[in-house]
Amino acid sequence: MNERVEPDTLLRDPLRDPLRNPVPVAPTALPPDHPAVRTGRVGVLLMNLGTPEGTSYWPMRRYLKEFLSDRRVIEVPRLIWWPLLNLIILTKRPGPKGRDYASIWNNALDEGPLKTITRGQCEKLQAAMGDSVVVDWAMRYGKPEVSLRIQALLDQGCDRILLVPLYPQYAAATSATACDQAFKALMQMRWQPSVRVSPPYHDDPVYIEAMARSIREGLAKLDFEPEVILTSFHGVPKSYLLKGDPYHCQCLKTGRLIREAMGYTPEQMRVTFQSRFGNEEWLKPYTDETVQALAKSGVKRMAIVAPGFTADCLETLEELDGENRHYFEENGGEQFAYIPCLNDTDLGMRVIEHVVRRELQGWV
């Protein structure tokens, strides 16, 4: 039986449920202090990593403290990590990293690009989905907080919520920690919504095709043809792979599928891992070392693309397009291109909408 009954009526007065009580019954009076009941809608929460509230010392410190205190991100025992973080990293890192953020900051809105782009993705997804769902967005670290945006969805009557970690490849340090944050909020609730989590989409043909088209379009705008293209993914410590995190394998698969879709050899298009942090070994090959080695070996023209990032951010705009361009050029490279992320372009929105519509089946 698919007939929909106005849920508000059911909740306020079960005796009026026409399915259970076809004969009209006198409505039961509601107690005057009966709380408002809002229900019957579906919410979609896009979740990304987060970005500092500003580029000066204190906002940077607050952001780094929240990020680097997450046990899903840093698995070093607390007794060792606490003094390292509080006495060294949080004193030394906010200054230089704040300057890096300042170089990519969206000054018009006074926010990091990750925020601007994620908001754009939310607005465009809402427009594409129409009134069938309420779309919102949140950040795992900083603002807007996951718990507050879940509450906002509940306040609008969403009793079913699809959580969408905006990471094509699953990692405990990204997708899982975003979901932890949502589940932590649910733990406080008397009346929890029903929740679904969208899975990684690292090998989804719609995503692979969007990446391949975006790279082709990016290359078409260049006045040179790269000899090598790197698909660079954010790294994680190698120990996370050894403990069973599927991230490494999902990145390699994405890289291979994009390469095959584009018809390149493994020499022409290679997977590398960037953004190493600390002294531990991370996933290899490292992007920065590869860029330097390519330049030193005589490669003159190269391009980099970052398929693991749904939005451009510090790690792409400053690290790939800035730092790595510099490494290439100072080691003899001549022409370097950074191809932007899918962001909220039509191609990018096609991927997000595809994932969301698929995961909402049966709900809308």
Ligand SMILES: C=CC1=C(C)c2cc3[nH]c(cc4nc(cc5[nH]c(cc1n2)c(C)c5CCC(=O)O)C(CCC(=O)O)=C4C)c(C)c3C=C
């Ligand atoms: C130290 C451990 C870190 C792990 C593990 C890690 C994994 C990881 N991160 C992303 C995506 C992003 N990371 C970003 C910035 C960033 N990452 C770390 C550390 C780890 N990341 C730090 C300390 C920072 C802040 C900048 C810095 O101090 O270096 C960003 C950019 C955010 C922005 O505001 O622009 C993204 C995005 C992924 C996908 C990932 C593992 C799969």
Ligand SMILES: [Fe+2]
């Ligand atoms: Fe990171």
Ligand SMILES: [Fe+2]
């Ligand atoms: Fe692997």
